[in-house]
Amino acid sequence: MLAVTDRSITRKMITETPVGRAVAERFVAGDTLESAIAVTRVLNASGMRVSLDHLGEHVSRIREAEAARDSYLACLGEIARNDLDANISIKLTQLGMGIDNGVAARNLDEIASAALGAGTTVTIDMEESGYTQTTLDLYVGAQSTYGNLGVAVQSYLFRTAADLDRVVPLGGHIRLCKGAYAEPKAVAYQTREEVDASFDRLGALLMETPGVKPAIASHDDTRLAKILASSKHRSEPWEFQMLYGIRRDRQAELVAMGHEMRIYVPYGEAWYPYLTRRMAERPPNLLFFMRALIGG
């Protein structure tokens, strides 16, 4: 599925038609920071926290990385000004990782420091496995200095249990997800059963570990049930995380049960790679798009 959506013809069809944009609106708050703030207000009013993601990844110029940093600084300013219950999620390849890791580290420093000033936190998304090591190195550096960060880990990677040994002692929050990229069998589990079993093992480990805040990022009921069972023995804070527009009924249900829920809200014009990962996770999303295209 990711191979198909990578083709330029598919990209054109999706980004340059009104139907494509309509499908994107199901998963993306809008093109602007204002639209993201408006969505955040609504979610906060229904008892949900938010993590704002200004869409973008893999920049090729330092100038673009600096523009991404500035957009996050503006976002943090708005979070503080509007007194929102929100943090930010960032991708380090958007801040220069891969072209100049020193620039990425400096951009990360500025963002973490501004987030401290705004009274909030920063979550570093995890990207393709070629970036895992550098992402964790940059996380460890920034978290040791500022103490208000967290990082995502992916249950499909063989290395994740060992990575937790390194990052858990730094406190912070750890977002556990299954992983959204196509990874080779040399580094990652390939079957759903293996990825799920790894998720359950890592989830149980995080839930029984003090001094760290587990952020359980999944829409999978079987995974959620196991976490809910282990939460009975946890006295320290933890939260669920789900994506904007996915399983809204379940999000509301968990909040009504008294659980902390943070909604990952992407915004901005660079929504195509994000949208294609959501389509790949669930082929009916692509069918929904194709049907709308033919019908329109």
Ligand SMILES: Cc1cc2nc3c(=O)[nH]c(=O)nc-3n(C[C@H](O)[C@H](O)[C@H](O)COP(=O)(O)OP(=O)(O)OC[C@H]3O[C@@H](n4cnc5c(N)ncnc54)[C@H](O)[C@@H]3O)c2cc1C
């Ligand atoms: C808050 C959050 C942050 C994330 N951050 C990262 C990250 O940093 N790095 C990374 O690699 N991945 C990230 N992911 C994505 C994650 O790795 C999975 O690809 C994604 O969450 C799908 O897995 P699942 O656990 O929901 O289970 P699945 O088994 O894929 O889905 C379970 C059920 O949820 C519903 N569902 C799931 N996905 C969709 C969808 N796209 N559209 C409609 N319904 C759907 C369906 O009902 C499905 O049956 C994040 C996910 C969340 C929720």
